Amino acid sequence: MASPLTNLIHFFLICTIHFITSSTAKSSTRPKGLILSVYKDPSTLQYITEIKQRTPLVPVKLVVDLGAEFLWVNCEKDFTTSSYKPALCNSAPCKLSKSIACTTECYSPAKPGCTNNTCDLFPENTITLLATSGSLGSDALTVQSGAGSVTVPNFLFVCGSTIILDKLASGVTGMLGLGRTKISMPSQLFSTFGMKRKFGVCLSSTPSKGSIFFGEFDSSTAPLTHTPLLTNPVTTAGVFSKGEASSEYFNGKAVRVNPALLSINNNTGHGGTKISTVDKYTVLEASIYKAVVHAFMNELNVPRVRSVAPFGACFDSKKVGTAYTGPAVPTIDLVLQSKDVYWRIYGANSMVQVSKDVSCLGFVDGGVDSRTSIVIGGHQIEENLLEIDFKASTLGFSPASVP
Incomplete structure (x- = not known):
């Protein structure tokens, strides 16, 4: 182990x-x-x-x-x-x-x-x-x-x-x-x-x-899973010209929630899933956030404690076990291209230790009208190898440590 x-x-x-x-x-x-x-x-x-x-x-x-x-x-x-x-x-x-x-x-x-x-x-x-x-x-x-x-x-x-x-x-x-x-x-x-x-x-x-x-770099030490990258036809930049597409990296297929939230609206640019290094933690549209927290709580079966901003679901660390992938909590799969292509998030990337005795699920409620339905943030990216291929328009990813 x-x-x-x-x-x-x-x-x-x-x-x-x-x-x-x-x-x-x-x-x-x-x-x-x-x-x-x-x-x-x-x-x-x-x-x-x-x-x-x-x-x-x-x-x-x-x-x-x-x-x-x-x-x-x-x-x-x-x-x-x-x-x-x-x-x-x-x-x-x-x-x-x-x-x-x-x-x-x-x-x-x-x-x-x-x-x-x-x-x-x-x-x-x-x-x-x-x-x-x-x-x-x-x-x-x-x-x-x-x-x-x-x-x-x-x-x-x-x-x-x-x-x-x-x-x-x-x-x-x-x-x-x-x-x-x-x-x-x-x-x-x-x-x-x-x-x-x-x-x-x-x-x-x-x-x-x-x-x-x-x-050119060799990823043979960490074989990659690949999924297509999509182009959002509407930019998410603060200042832009009409008709300008987004420069960010999106994946718009379904995580196991309402598919309509994860497809990109061609008129407004809302929806989809993107990867961000400036968002500290993964941000989820409100209904997705509630569904994830509900499922996570049911599987973990540990009582919640007072929330610590910006997180909503926090727990007594002493009642959460440990594993070699971090805190012993349920894994979270972001299903991307199909059920066989998913980003698996273990405890080290899903949980945040906010104090000596409290750890929180490191996902943030993005509200009911969030521009992007899922933003995979820095904490969830850490200890993973990501490869972005411009020519093939694909995202490759591989966790640095897996069971």
């Missing part, structure tokens, strides 16, 4: 093996795979990565947002570089980004984030849901490639502002978008280096480092 420590070691071996395997052929200037280290901030529970950007290179800390459209960085403070290039209105980068706005006159001396005749996008803090306008531009960006590092000389990003840094982890100056757009980090790395159009995510439940892999 494996211990929690064994499971944690297994998780790190998965990430390390992928890194070593994909870095064996990095002698050329066109790597087959790239990697970013990710750690969990203990104060905010946000997932943080660090890149190097600008000339000379400067380390930049970013919150990882799996579904965001692009990388944005605060350009208002301590942004110094000699290699920044604004994206001029109607230029190829502007068309690639699908910008719908243009700054014709900037009322201050020219600098990154404020130059005349530059196209604009709308960087958003997806934790506070605050967005502002910001200029599109490019600068040098360096990413680790195993044996060394590689540089993208003209990596497109958006200049954000200080006001939208609110509630981000200490030292963070922006957010890294990994969504399905042509200027997200995956898309730009794929295009620049001609890599396989897929990336993998390993998030750790501890402050220790997880990883994000781009391009």
